[in-house]
Every structure is written in C-alpha cells, then in structure tokens.
Amino acid sequence: MSLGLCGPHRTGKTTLAQALASRTGRPFVPTNVSAVFAECGIDPAAPIDFQTRLRIQNQILDSCEKVWQTDRAPFITDRTPIDLMAYTLGDIQGTTNVNFTELESYMHNCFEVTNKNFDALIILQPGIPLIKEGGKAALNSAYIEHLNSLIIGLCNDERLNCGVLKIKREMTDLGERVQKILGAGLDVRVLP
Numbered sequence: 001m002s003l004g005l006c007g008p009h010r011t012g013k014t015t016l017a018q019a020l021a022s023r024t025g026r027p028f029v030p031t032n033v034s035a036v037f038a039e040c041g042i043d044p045a046a047p048i049d050f051q052t053r054l055r056i057q058n059q060i061l062d063s064c065e066k067v068w069q070t071d072r073a074p075f076i077t078d079r080t081p082i083d084l085m086a087y088t089l090g091d092i093q094g095t096t097n098v099n100f101t102e103l104e105s106y107m108h109n110c111f112e113v114t115n116k117n118f119d120a121l122i123i124l125q126p127g128i129p130l131i132k133e134g135g136k137a138a139l140n141s142a143y144i145e146h147l148n149s150l151i152i153g154l155c156n157d158e159r160l161n162c163g164v165l166k167i168k169r170e171m172t173d174l175g176e177r178v179q180k181i182l183g184a185g186l187d188v189r190v191l192p
Contacts, residue, residue: 001102002068002117002136003181004080006155007124008147010131012174017078019178024076030068031079036060050096054106057088057114061106061113068117081110082160086150088142109157118162122181123155125169 003020005013014030021028036059038046042052060086068077085107094176114121118156127149129138155164165184 002074002121003075003076003122004082004114004118005078005124006082006151007123008082008086008126008151009145010128010144011124011126012128012172012177013124013176015176016122017076019174020181021076022175023178023182027073027075029070029075029077031064031067031077032036033060033064036063050091052067052099053091054099054102057084058106058109059140060084061110065113065117068113073090074119079120081156082121082151085110085154086147087114089150090133090147108159111157115159120163120165121155121160122178123164123166127172128168129162142169150184 003026005016005017007013017030020026034044036056040056041060042048044058048056048147061081064077064079064081064084068075088103088106126141126144130141130144152166154160165181167180170187171177171180
C-alpha cells in the first residue's frame with residue numbers, strides 16, 4: 001500500500017513520512033516542490049499571478065509523478081496531488097483571472113494521478129509550532145488554515161478513490177501519529 005501524507009506546509013509531513021518509512025520498511029519517496037520553484041526562479045513565499053501558479057503546479061505534478069512512478073513497490077511520500085490542488089485553489093481570490101477550462105483540466109489530472117499512485121492519504125492538520133525556514137512557503141497561520149480546509153474538502157471529493165485518514169490537530173507527537181496510522185486498519189503492515 002502506498003501512502004501519501006497531505007496537508008498544508010509546516011505540519012510535519014516529511015518528518016512523519018520518514019518515521020513511517022523507518023518503522024514499516026517501506027521506502028520514503030520525497031518530493032521536492034522547492035526545487036521546482038528554484039528551477040523556475042520563483043520564491044515559493046512570494047505572491048505570483050495565477051497563470052504562473054498553474055504553470056508551476058503542473059510542473060510540480062509532473063515532477064512528483066515521475067518520482068512516484070520510479071519504483072512501483074509500496075512507498076510513503078510527503079506530498080500528494082491533493083496538496084498541489086489546494087495550493088492552486090488557495091491563490092484564487094474574487095478578482096483572480098482564471099481560465100476555468102485549464103484549472104478543471106489540472107484538477108482532473110491531479111485526481112487521476114492520486115488514484116493511480118495512492119491507496120490511502122493521511123491528512124495532517126496545523127498544530128505544530130511554526131518555524132521560519134528559507135525556501136518554504138509563507139508562515140501565515142490564516143493561509144495555512146485556509147489550505148487545511150481546502151485539503152479536507154478535496155479529500156472528500158467523489159473523484160477521489162482511495163482511503164483517507166485525518167489526524168486530529170491536537171495529535172502532534174510523532175510517536176502518537178505513527179501509532180495512529182499503524183493502528184488505523186489501512187493495511188500498513190511492517191515489511192520484512
């Protein structure tokens with residue numbers, strides 16, 4: 001079973017994915033969203049226009065899918081297309097100029113990639129203290145909550161065909177998170 005951890009930035013996805021991989025013997029397949037932004041010469045914490053956001057998000061989806069397709073053995077990763085959609089949708093405001101056909105196509109692709117690569121998603125909600133780190137998205141608590149709401153909504157979309165487990169926001173202890181996931185009946189057995 002391949003697991004994807006989803007949630008806003010700074011919720012402990014990478015740390016938890018690494019701990020789960022260590023505990024289960026499954027490979028941890030990291031995603032490097034920051035590298036795609038760097039290749040494009042864009043600071044992920046800086047405001048960007050929506051067309052640029054959609055272009056970057058498509059590049060990130062392609063980059064991630066290549067990584068996930070490299071090894072078809074069950075894996076654990078720290079980002080999913082659900083996250084990517086949430087960041088894209090999070091940039092839309094009342095006056096944002098959006099080509100809805102392009103957005104709809106992108107979202108369709110995100111759901112397809114998710115359904116093809118993941119058996120279950122684990123939602124991590126805000127709760128861990130925020131620490132500023134270079135090359136990471138903005139530490140804006142309201143923005144992080146907005147993304148969290150979008151991710152929870154997208155994980156309840158009928159186009160999603162995999163299991164979802166939501167970790168409660170007050171559960172911030174790494175060991176407790178690991179135990180919750182291993183005990184959730186998601187068929188996350190420890191590999192030999």
